[in-house]
Amino acid sequence: MSDPRARHTLQAALALALGAAVSLGLARFAYALLLPPMRADLGWSYFTAGAMNTVNAAGYLAGALLAPRALARWDARALLLAGGWGSALLLAAHGLVRGDPALYALRGLTGLASAATFVSGGLLAARLGQGGGLRPALVLGLYYGGTGAGIIASALIVPPLTWPAAWQALAALALLATLAMAAGTRGVDSAPAGAAAAALGWRRRDFGFGLAGYGCFGLGYIGYMTFIVTLLREQGLGSAVISAFYMLLGAGVIASSWLWAGLLQRQRGGVPMALLNGLLALATLLPVLSTQPLVVALSGALFGAVFLSVVAASTALVRHNLPPAAWPGGIAAFTIVFAAGQIVGPGLVGRVADGAGGLQRGFVLSAALLALGALLAARQRPLARTTVSSGG
Template sequence: MGTKSACNWMTLWASILFVVILGFSRLSYGMFLPGIQRELGGSYGQLGILNTVNFIGYLVGTLCLPPLIARSPDRKHVINRLTCLLLAIAMIGSAFSETFIQLGLWRFSIGLLSAFATVLVLSIAMDAIRPAERGVASGLIWLGGSAGILLTGLFAPFTIDPSHLQGWRYAWVAMGVFGLIAAFGFELVTQKQGTAKIPQPTESKPHDQGSVNVYRLLLNPKEFLFLIASYFFFGWGYIIYFTYLIPYLVSKGIPSLYAGLIWSGIGFAGLFNGWIGGKAIDRWPSGYTLAAGVILGTIGVSGVITDQMLYTAWGAVTVGLVSFLTPPLMTTALLRRHVPHSAYAACLSIATAFFAFGQIIGPIVGAVMVDRYGLQFGVASSALFLAIAAALAGLYGQQQRKQEIRDLQL
């Protein structure tokens, strides 16, 4: 079966699944923190560290998936089907947590399963897309995460308002049910459309198509090291912002409806980010393109420093518009463009592991900042790590440019 354009039913259902995989299962936690704290107790710093548990599970998943795929390369669809179903069930289960330990175990399970689902859904969907349109397809899929944030923001009056003590529980159950529907839809359209046979990418520079040492490829300074390092620091920075932004707004006395609208503003702007970022990376497949988006996001995060809600809200929308999805979708597209097809799933999984390392460290550092210096300083500290990510992406773009010049001289 031949490859398809970026806009097809498989891409649509993959995007709907990413509503669950990213927006619901992982990032909704930051929105629900005030409600969870009122019922389970603990400081925001302590509850924030539970996000570390989530991303430890995410890291374990990214490390376990490559050998699992290598052992059963023809069973990706089966593994993905089981993973997506279990992820939805785990979200429903987390709604019944009564202690930190129970919630931590559910968060670990959700992190593990979402790591599997992220790589497998992307890999299966991208296999069916024409090489020239994979950036757009990646953007369309990742914008599902933005839609998830948009929807969780609309839940705010029922999840963080003190008058609805258990609203966060009902919301997680509803999200889990939605996840079951999304998993069924993706499986149905995948079986209907079949699996495409993809030719080796012609746009990338030659690589050994035999046995590829993916670690040597990704950690080589002349290949992808700066890109992977940028992804690591982005994970470190953005998760601090997404974990503590809503608690910061609540601590400032912002009504739950307005706090939710600011959160939804990130998701709404991110819907355009997925499309804009995908088109940009298809047209300018460079680290410079990635760096530009992260720089603007750094400026947006810094709006918290002003202590003015207008600038904080503007900054949140900026983050959603130009940098929330930019690193994941652009890293996905750049790797898909430049690594051998046979090594793509493993390379994406390892890159995601570095992203997960950043997300593990981020909540710990953020918790220390919040407990020691307050929520405002903790949220603002994410700008530093985003700036480092932007600088590293620029270095990757510079290394790409030098390689292009060398290729032209040959």
């Protein structure tokens, strides 16, 4: 890459991607690998196992609600790094306790720290993309694709360890990633948005179908990411196969940065979110329809290549349709409905899985919610330029 500006943008985007690796890859999605041994050791039902992720999502929602005001007052990079340091400390504490109340509290606080990193990182990536050198959609894709690096690292580290030791190892990784992120994001535009930007008016109903489709995404995808490892274990797949599956899923997340960048760059409405939700519904159904290793691998590869691009699609929708000063509020609005869906999703799927039909029935429910999200997002239209410029 001979263009110095493009090289600098790429380096900064990859450093920001470590924020997504920590906040989602390590702090949230690694839980799927830890769930089977924790459930066996602590005697959890599926509902309790899902409720742990529900509490994590509730903390994330609280962080998303606080994000617009925080970004208006404080440096976005400082919030990014504070969330990273906090996540590392909280992950370490997971390995020191065994009681459900303490674990619930830690999952909730980890969600709060994750939101601080993920929302501020998304804003920084959107600003970085405006600086030139790389396509804005590619910068967003690289940022969200960083989650895949966290997923792959989890798949390599967690399976050989006891669950308390695994939490400690994840904490060490989060600490190292945050140190690297701090070094690589110096000079990125991270100035506070200011009180005027926080108060900038725009009508959430203009994004009504996009927000509804994104809420269904939050409801549906989290069931897969919470319970897929448990389902594969119940279907008799061994630890080595499951680790390879999770690494394949993580590789798909990284690849998604390039797969969907063109689509996100061209489309200003809800088409990308609709297409991606539909593909996720298919990926969620595949392990229910067949336990053949090839079908299971296809499910993981497809899910990984798609699900974080739905998040990128929401940010692209905001970037295409609102002025830069309104981006913090727009990104936070989508993050809030996403987090609300994640609060309900794990417990809902867990409750269904505790009944007749087991986890397969829960996965069918998740697929149906994702399909509904596709139908809703397809109705989202670009905002009129006059609406955007007026802020109303």
